[in-house]
Amino acid sequence: MLARLRSAAVVGVDAQIVVVEVDVAHGIPSFTMVGLPDASVRESRDRVKSAIKNTGLTYPSARITVNLAPADIRKVGSAFDLPIALGILCAAGALPPAAIDEVVVVGELSLDGGIHSTRGVLPLAVTTRREGLRALLVPSRNAPEAALVDQLDVWPIDHLREALDAASTGGFASYRPRPLAVGPADPASPDFSDVRGQVFPRRALEIAAAGSHHVLLSGPPGSGKTLLARRLPGILPPLTFDEALEVTAIHSVAGLLPREGLVSHRPFRAPHHTISDVALVGGGAQPRPGEISLAHHGVLFLDETPEFDRRVLDVLRQPLEEGQVRIARASRTVAFPARFQLVAAMNPCPCGFLTDPVKPCTCSAQQVHRYRHRMSGPLRDRIDLSVEVPPVPIEHLTSEGAAEASAVIAARVVAARDRQRARYTTTAGIRTNGEAPASWFRTPAHLAADARRLLEQAAVRQSWSARVFDRVLKVARTVADLSGHDRIEAEHVAEAVQFRTGDLRPAA
Ligand SMILES: Nc1ncnc2c1ncn2[C@@H]1O[C@H](COP(=O)(O)OP(=O)(O)OP(=O)(O)O)[C@@H](O)[C@H]1O
Ligand SMILES: [Mg+2]
Incomplete structure (x- = not known):
């Protein structure tokens, strides 16, 4: 029988849906994986087999073929363990396909069927939500980060057995997130x-x-x-x-x-x-x-x-x-x-x-x-x-x-x-002076006439490049902002110029 479920692969700080197809057929017992899995994914086979057996289930004595699609992205890591295991259970008839239909599944298995956390769950959650899928089934430890994404149903799981329980009781429980907020300053940060x-x-x-x-x-x-x-x-x-x-x-x-x-x-x-x-x-x-x-x-x-x-x-x-x-x-x-x-x-x-x-x-x-x-x-x-x-x-x-x-x-x-x-x-x-182009500040609206003269004198005396000139101008803009001025005055330039010395002086 064939089972089809969804997982996802992390690409940069983004994620892409991967379809996991598992076929369990009569024949000499074997396990084949195709669809550009790297060595770390191929190791799944042994973990999945042990996890299923140690959960008290029957590992099918059959010809098992796993396909990860699309084949053009390289699949890395252990996060495909759980979707592969659930796929085998589905294909072998131990789990109804409806339980995990339209659900993205990730998680690494340990040999006893426990489920370890995995990397990149926040990007996976963003992708699951964007693709309009039903839920994201993740290791419990990863549930808080998945829940950062609005309007996404997150199902935490700790052990392979829970998947079977959920199938018989009518579904997985949703994660109830604690509200997370960004703090003003890290209390551990030195003062x-x-x-x-x-x-x-x-x-x-x-x-x-x-x-x-x-x-x-x-x-x-x-x-x-x-x-x-x-x-x-x-x-x-x-x-x-x-x-x-x-x-x-x-x-x-x-x-x-x-x-x-x-x-x-x-x-x-x-x-x-x-x-x-x-x-x-x-x-x-x-x-x-x-x-x-x-x-x-x-x-x-x-x-x-x-x-x-x-x-x-x-x-x-x-x-x-x-x-x-x-x-x-x-x-x-x-x-x-x-x-x-x-x-x-x-x-x-x-x-x-x-x-x-x-x-x-x-x-x-x-x-x-x-x-x-x-x-x-x-x-x-x-x-x-x-x-x-x-x-x-x-x-x-x-x-x-x-x-x-x-x-x-x-x-x-x-x-x-x-x-x-x-x-x-x-x-x-652009949110700060550091990110803004310096050319914006060369206008009279930003730079008072005597401030401009002072800056030019300093540039000539210290033979600055145009880039250095612009950097000092931006710093002067920030000094003016700190003192609540709309225009850069001579005093702001004078302070900015002081911070252009230090190591930039030729060695003595
Ligand atoms: N202004 C200061 N006020 C209080 N403590 C200071 C001050 N300056 C130095 N110290 C003390 O001296 C220690 C050494 O300072 P720090 O490690 O920052 O020096 P550093 O300039 O980074 O030296 P290095 O060049 O060797 O890396 C600090 O941990 C702190 O205890
Ligand atoms: Mg130091």
Whole structure:
């Protein structure tokens, strides 16, 4: 007898319906699978057989053929175990086909018939809903993320036996979701009130948060660069629900979803400098998102940036420009979103003490030059703000009185973002100054005459490229937004220009 049911395959951060056909026929017992299954799917056979037997059911002693259609997408992973097992039970007459008709089924089986969670369930849920199918049958652990999709019936399942029970009792029970919401700020995120002194770096991060600009922090070891960078997500505006869904889909495909099923806070990713280019930007035979996509709508922190392989840093250029990364494979190209905010940290020289007021630097001028140029010009050009992080005197560390808390800074950031949102209502995809083209701000409506003169003087004196000029202009726009001004005045330019020095000064 032939059974036909639906499952789905994840492609990028999307999913495509796969029809699972199972034929159980008389003949010499065998098991054949066709339709481009890879080695991981072919292993299903043994799990399915054990799971069915250990659930107390009869595994048909027959010729079994499984077809996964369409044949042009490669099927990977263990999520086809459950649809194949249910297909066999249907074809063998143990389960009425009506029970799983128009239902998308995914889940990995263990040998005792238990059902393990699987990756990419949120994209599957979106596809199930889009195709207008009846329900999504998923491992219980994945039910919360599936339930994020509105108007979709989600059926959680823990054991193969439950499928048979459901068939005899008239159906599966629907999942009753706990309402999930995006929180204001991650309570686990560290707070700016712990940071002593560091007036300029704090201000640079506030501007970066307000306009979604990329930042470079440079300073001697132990000056607090890592300390500061980790506090950036805590002053960014909360995720909207739609943004949280985008971030959740990426984490779901990567198999990194928290138990509650929703990534409700801005991610902070800090990959080690030995990371490969595939792990950073994504890729692999079956493309998976990399760190830059896991940092989507959040922060990508590259500590000790010059220690990264230069080739690895250079692959960041295209996603920094486009807000997504495209991975081409022979069969298809998949795109992963990657709209992240970059925070790069570096020492000023190999020994680290070039800018230290007390400790002497032991590097030669040539060593310093070589070190700084490990970060290529085109990447450096894309960083809007750069700031020096000086070591904090010990007496400041022990002084009384708390510094300004993240919540206070976040309130100013939100006000500045509101001004930007009001300005950019008509332009799709642009919500912040960091994302807007600088040409918009060169007009007299945006830039006061004396502000323009000051900017031009600074550009000539420091021989900026046109790209650097535009970056400073955008930062000045954010400074003006933070102080509630419609037009960029000279004082805003003056502050923005200060954040263009730091490591960009020629090596001493
Ligand atoms: N401004 C500060 N206020 C409070 N504590 C600080 C400050 N600066 C540094 N510290 C303390 O010093 C520690 C080291 O700081 P951190 O790890 O951020 O330095 P770093 O600049 O990243 O150094 P490296 O270049 O070695 O990576 C922090 O964990 C913190 O305890
Ligand atoms: Mg550090």
